[in-house]
Amino acid sequence: MSDVILRERRDAIEILTVNRPKALNALNQEVMDTLHEIVGELSMDTELRAVVLTGSGKAFVAGADIASMQELHPLEAEAFAGSGQDMGEAMNRLQVPIIAAVNGFALGGGCELAMCCDIVLAGERALFGQPEVKLGVIPGFGGTQRLIRRVGMAKAMDLCLTGRMVKAAEAVQMGIASRLVEGDVLEAAIETAETIAKNGPVAVRLAKRALIENEDVSLEAGLKAERSLFALCFSTADQREGMAAFLGKRAADFTGQ
Ligand code: CAA
Numbered sequence: 309m310s311d312v313i314l315r316e317r318r319d320a321i322e323i324l325t326v327n328r329p330k331a332l333n334a335l336n337q338e339v340m341d342t343l344h345e346i347v348g349e350l351s352m353d354t355e356l357r358a359v360v361l362t363g364s365g366k367a368f369v370a371g372a373d374i375a376s377m378q379e380l381h382p383l384e385a386e387a388f389a390g391s392g393q394d395m396g397e398a399m400n401r402l403q404v405p406i407i408a409a410v411n412g413f414a415l416g417g418g419c420e421l422a423m424c425c426d427i428v429l430a431g432e433r434a435l436f437g438q439p440e441v442k443l444g445v446i447p448g449f450g451g452t453q454r455l456i457r458r459v460g461m462a463k464a465m466d467l468c469l470t471g472r473m474v475k476a477a478e479a480v481q482m483g484i485a486s487r488l489v490e491g492d493v494l495e496a497a498i499e500t501a502e503t504i505a506k507n508g509p510v511a512v513r514l515a516k517r518a519l520i521e522n523e524d525v526s527l528e529a530g531l532k533a534e535r536s537l538f539a540l541c542f543s544t545a546d547q548r549e550g551m552a553a554f555l556g557k558r559a560a561d562f563t564g565q
Pocket residue numbers: 330331332334370371372373374375389392413415416417418420439440443446447448449451
């Protein structure tokens with residue numbers, strides 16, 4: 309497999325690093341296809357508990373690759389945007405959580421990629437933005453739609469129309485990022501993944517599903533889905549173990565069954 313995405317396994321945690329530092333990890337077709345393929349492979353991994361996604365060097369991802377977009381015909385641009393959006397949807401469908409360790413620029417497609425992750429940790433040097441209008445285009449990997457949902461219309465308009473960059477603290481305040489990390493953001497993301505890995509594995513997967521799959525439904529439909537997923541937890545050994553361990557005043561030993 310190509311080295312545009314580096315992979316490291318630490319027990320039940322997979323660490324993925326977008327690795328085109330000379331182009332600030334810009335997303336070309338190869339990076340997107342590779343990431344999409346890896347996510348597909350990870351979706352069959354029953355030992356996996358969480359994924360961490362970061363970038364090599366000073367950027368998380370500085371956007372879709374401008375050089376490879378420059379000459380696109382409109383239909384090719386539609387297909388390119390479609391493959392970025394499909395990759396994001398595959399990340400949302402991955403049952404285990406993906407934690408973004410945003411170590412630097414997360415611009416355009418990079419901001420969109422971060423927003424496809426379930427927890428976004430912003431390092432002190434993180435910078436988020438949707439600067440596409442400066443290039444004469446608009447976000448194409450889901451930025452307009454995910455921003456509306458994350459930050460609301462007023463702030464989404466501000467970011468998409470001005471193209472301005474926001475630092476970590478403002479990104480957290482807006483709701484693009486979950487948390488600001490002082491110090492090593494990758495280590496913080498791995499620690500977060502380790503915390504998640506200690507929780508009931510089935511419950512973690514169902515909690516992600518309850519949130520992701522019901523973002524756009526009515527409250528009534530979302531509550532109904534939550535009840536069903538809550539009930540499903542009671543068919544697992546993890547539920548019996550988690551509650552017995554609590555009541556027995558011992559640490560739970562989850563099997564993911
Ligand atoms: N695509 C391709 N190459 C990129 C890139 C991108 N998105 N971002 C940076 N690079 C390349 C630069 O061309 C440069 O290459 P060379 O060394 O060969 O000249 C290298 O990475 C380093 O970049 P800079 O010299 O510009 O680094 P800097 O520290 O001075 O500036 C930056 C950093 C502010 C992030 C600046 O690189 C920049 O503005 N990048 C573009 C950001 C952007 O517009 N992203 C949106 C892309 S469009 C998009 O993503 C559409 C979509 O939603 C699908």
